Amino acid sequence: MFVTDRLTARLWTGADTDRAFDLYSRWEVARWLGATPRALESPDEAPALIDRLRARSTGPRYGAWALERRDTGLVVGTVLLAPLPDGDGEVEVGWHLHPDSWGHGYATEAARAALAKGFADGLRAIHAVVRPGNDRSAAVCRRLGMTPQGRTDRWYGAELDAFLAVPDAAEPPR
Numbered sequence: 001m002f003v004t005d006r007l008t009a010r011l012w013t014g015a016d017t018d019r020a021f022d023l024y025s026r027w028e029v030a031r032w033l034g035a036t037p038r039a040l041e042s043p044d045e046a047p048a049l050i051d052r053l054r055a056r057s058t059g060p061r062y063g064a065w066a067l068e069r070r071d072t073g074l075v076v077g078t079v080l081l082a083p084l085p086d087g088d089g090e091v092e093v094g095w096h097l098h099p100d101s102w103g104h105g106y107a108t109e110a111a112r113a114a115l116a117k118g119f120a121d122g123l124r125a126i127h128a129v130v131r132p133g134n135d136r137s138a139a140v141c142r143r144l145g146m147t148p149q150g151r152t153d154r155w156y157g158a159e160l161d162a163f164l165a166v167p168d169a170a171e172p173p174r
Contacts, residue, residue, distance in 0.1 A: 001057075001065050004113045007106060009065040009079050011057055012050045016066055019075045020053075021046040023098045032134045033096065035157040056082045061121045062091070067110050076101035079110040081118050084127060084155045091118060092127045092155075093165070095140065107140045115144065119167045129160040138163075 001009040012020065021043045024030060030039035040046060057063035064080040077097035084090045093114050095107040111128075118126050128146055130137045138161060141148075146163035153159050 001060075001063060002113050002117050003070070004109050006070055007076070007110055007113075008068045008070055009063075009110060009113070010068060011063070012053045012066045012078075014047065014050065016050060016075055017043070017046045019098075020050055023075075023077060023096065024049055026099060028099055029096055032131045032137065053078065056080065061118070067095075067097070067106065074101075076104075076106050077110075079107075079114050081114045081126070084129070086155060090125070090127055091123055092129060093118070094128060095137070102136065107137075108143045111140060111144055115165050124166065126165045128163040128165070129155055130163065132159060132161055 001011070003009070021040055024046070025040040027039045031037045040049065053064040053066075057065065062082045064078055064082060066075050067077050067079050068075050075098075077095060080092070080094045082092060082094075084092045093111050095111055097107055115126055127149075128137075128141050128144075129152075130141065132151070141163040144165060146165045149162035149164050151159055152162050154162075
């Protein structure tokens with residue numbers, strides 16, 4: 001899918017089941033996800049989650065990819081570049097990281113690469129949606145230079161803070 005200096009974004013696999021459960025069973029992660037947040041309760045739920053993440057990986061442009069550290073092979077979380085539900089073709093960038101990987105700049109690094117990939121693939125605008133109170137993710141949006149768009153309930157059936165990224169105005173049109 002893509003690589004950065006420290007990370008590889010790749011499809012989730014069955015070999016990632018334990019790490020996926022460890023990540024998505026944590027309330028401090030799950031509380032920020034979806035219209036009705038719910039942490040995984042059993043390791044038996046992880047394969048279905050991986051299937052859902054893989055299903056969002058439609059062709060080379062879009063996906064919800066495992067983020068793997070290049071130096072250790074540890075999966076630190078997920079980065080996604082995917083159409084927004086009911087978004088009329090609008091696309092979002094997002095990230096979900098394991099708490100043991102917070103504070104290392106992985107979310108910013110991965111999201112910056114996902115944005116670059118999206119723009120290289122011809123996207124003219126990419127959104128991020130952040131649940132109110134998720135100060136860490138809002139800070140990532142600011143570090144990425146995304147423009148705040150205010151609060152909306154357009155996507156996911158929940159009130160979310162929206163951010164927008166567009167290609168650098170200095171770049172030639174594609």
